[in-house]
Amino acid sequence: MLDIKFIRENRDIVEASAKNRGRNLDLDELISLDDKRLASLVSVEALRAEQNQVSNKIKVEKDDTTRFQMIEEMKVLKEDLKKREDDLKEIIEAWQKAMLQIPNIVSVDTPIGPDESGNKVVRTWGEKPQFSFTPKEHDELGEALDIIDTKTATEVAGPRLAYIKGDLVRIQFALIQMCLEIMTNVETLQKIADDAKVSVKVTPFMPVLPPVFIKPVMQVKMARFMTPEEHYLFPNDDLMLVGSAEHTLGAMYADTIFTEADMPLRYLGYSTAFRREAGSYGRDTKGIIRQHQFDKLEMETFCLPENSIQEQDFLVAIQEYVLQKLKLPYQVVAVCTGDMGFPDVRQLDIETWMPGQNKYRETHSADLIGSFQSRRLGTRIKRADGKIEPVHMNDATLFAMGRTMVAIIENYQNEDGSITIPEVLRPYIGKDKITLE
């Protein structure tokens, strides 16, 4: 959510930004609604002030006739006040609804474009592997090695679900272990920051296993509940399943005021993510690239406003570091205005090379949210001069397990159908190859 004062003072910026996202905003309506809200607020408060004043007099008034008269007057005022309060409540509800429809302001360096065709490749890393044979897709390899079973999962639980088995499970746990070591080691993180030439105060990430349930009100504050059909809902319990650990991690400090010295705060969440994929019928139906359920390591950080762009660059540097550890070729993409997330100021994606599909596929996302979520959440910082303002937030994928497995399987495949285990993961697994057991 944006600040209404900012909207009133910067109409052109808000409108231009929304337009670049492909949304037409009618700010006239919002602003006249806000005028109404302010007028109504003033009238309600004036009545309440009178009520307070007269009530204070009533308690000391000695003369019974005057007293009685005052009470009668207040009975009338009370009726009027009630009516105006109800009006105000109605206006505020409409106002809030309108406010929630306004997307965040995009950064100046975000490419302008209508959809993903407008995304810009910022840099690429790694050599695409050369094969002396035609590389296969992950689902074919995975099924043959009996490490991915979507067929049984579909029978037991439904489509877009899978049994992950054997050495592929070991790969997942190895990835987690490797990441925990990296993300809690200050020297490693400092080196990543230095190499990427980002200037941030380096602190370790706190590992977290968050709930996979979240209250819809929290999800609204996180600006991640725009389309109910994308979520698994439990209306009887007023709960829903998270689509990412970002949702529960970001909401962790609702209604909290930090001090400047507390910043930055960095968390590494590991959680299952649940997505209905309502709008993607027929897309990526093979294998495990697009699942209703997948496990993900997710970074969520809180920092001072002046540091949040550097913070995002730091998170991207970490993403690149771990992909380089796995020697997976990738490209970093600046996501354009028409394709980026509703609450984002700036979004950078990483697409990893998938030889079986012969293209780069999105595996990582880094979202600079700024104060868009924290303003709704009430997560704030008290500056040294005493001023209180919303904290800035960033979230970014460290590894989406499913897609990382896909990338490993396809990049490390051998002609005989076996898969070489990336070198960095071997110490955790104790072998160098996945073969049919």
Add this chain to the structure above:
RNA sequence: GGAAGCGUCGCAUAGAGGCCGAGUGCAUCUGUCUUGAAAACAGAAGUGCCGCAAGGCACCGUGGGUUCGAAUCCCACCGCUUCCGCCA
């Protein structure tokens, strides 16, 4: 799931219709004293909204209600604690 009790300013507590936006203790910050600190003493200190300001309004778990007036009374919900039952 059943029973009882409880949710007040960072923490701990007081408050039982108007003298309460709220007292006290601890913690915090600022002065005095001290070479410095501690102690002692004095003082400051919640959040949001409206307003140029003066000032006003709201907030005692949440939402309703009663009343001229609610932290205080009533109702519902949520949460916590203890006991019983069940359970990894």
